[in-house]
Amino acid sequence: MLRTQLLEQTYQYSVEAYDDVWYEDETDCVLSYDASWAYTPFAVMLEKLERERKKYMGNLNASDIERLMLQAAPFFHQFVLAALRLSIHEMVQLPEYQGFQKAPRLLIRCGEYMDLSENVYVEDQAVPSLEEVEQKLASWTENKAAEEEGGKIIYENFKNLALPELNVTAKDLRYNDFSGSQLTASRFLSCILAGTRWYQANLAGCSFENCLITDADFSRSNLEGANFQGSSAKPVRENGNRTPGLCGTRFDYANLDGANFEGVFLEKNTSFTGASMSATRMPVQYQDQLKFTEVQLQGIQWIE
Structure with missing residues (x-):
């Protein structure tokens, strides 16, 4: 700018x-x-x-x-x-x-010329070894300085990695990119996941309980049996500042069969275009608030 x-x-x-x-x-x-x-x-x-x-x-x-x-x-x-x-x-x-x-x-x-800017995309040409990833995650979850800063690790590249059964609790992970990664049965509990990318990731059986998922992109990911109980896509909008919250949380063309959205807060711009939603547990209040196809409406398990 x-x-x-x-x-x-x-x-x-x-x-x-x-x-x-x-x-x-x-x-x-x-x-x-x-x-x-x-x-x-x-x-x-x-x-x-x-x-x-x-x-x-x-x-x-x-x-x-x-x-x-x-x-x-x-x-x-x-x-x-x-x-x-x-x-x-x-x-x-x-x-x-x-x-x-x-x-x-x-x-x-993207930002102001020769001033503050922020990452919108990170690409590493060399795929890190499993040892390098484990070392980074170890410092992420155990390092004292990271704990003092609230466990923040943002704008990082975790694409195309095999990290099944990963367990992360109460960490600030906003804008990290997990696209294409194998994260089956992983648990992200009470984490800030605003602006994260999970494009084409395998997230079957994952838990995102009580997470902030505003502007997160789960497009074309496998979320079969995933648990979003208590999570929220609510944006912060005050004094003209509307970020995150402009992009909307996206589940386009994702596999949401058997996923659980009980107690979730979703904004009207949350997108489920082309998503498979057989036996997806969804609060009945979103039946009219969000856009679903007839096939999706019939496949969803509506809960009070």
Whole structure:
């Protein structure tokens, strides 16, 4: 995000690629992205504030309005970030992405130019050994410093790993990517799983009891017999901040046969498109609140 572009009302984002020295990379690889679709109300706000400013007879100047608008910029940027998160799986399958040479550990990040940014995708070229994974998970669950920070491990790559019967309790795992991993009969209890990815993962018999699953993506995963009792997809929305909660929790084309959603809180943008839901236990309140096909409605076991 470029604040100068916002004030000029052009709304161009800078898209740049760096090598492992980041901003010291001397080779330019830059293009721009037009994000005006997300910032259309920005111009309306700017015009209205400028009109109101004139009523204060010189007590407010143009720089005061600019400062107010820049303070509001993150509330618009969050929609661009959400769009990137929603499209990233398709993006990394493109021939253009597959064709270029990548660093051993590649990060796709989104944020403000030469300022705070966050990972939306992490790719390791070398598949870590089981010993390396176990060491990372050991420090994750047992390290004293990690415990003092609430056991946080975020924006990490756990794709395509064999970790059956993994047991994790009360950890902050937001935005980790478990896509393609074998996690059968694993237990994630009272964990923060906001924004996590489980695309095409084998999660048969897994437990996600009392977890925060806002914006989690379970698309095309095997969740047969999984337990979501007491979990919640409720977003935090205060003072204009709506992240997480813009993408919606997704179970598209997942196998949810025999899964248990008893006591779960689901937002209206939770998606079950194409999901198999034979004998899925679902609170009856969602029969009208969420979108289900006739086949899904007949296969679901509705509970009071």
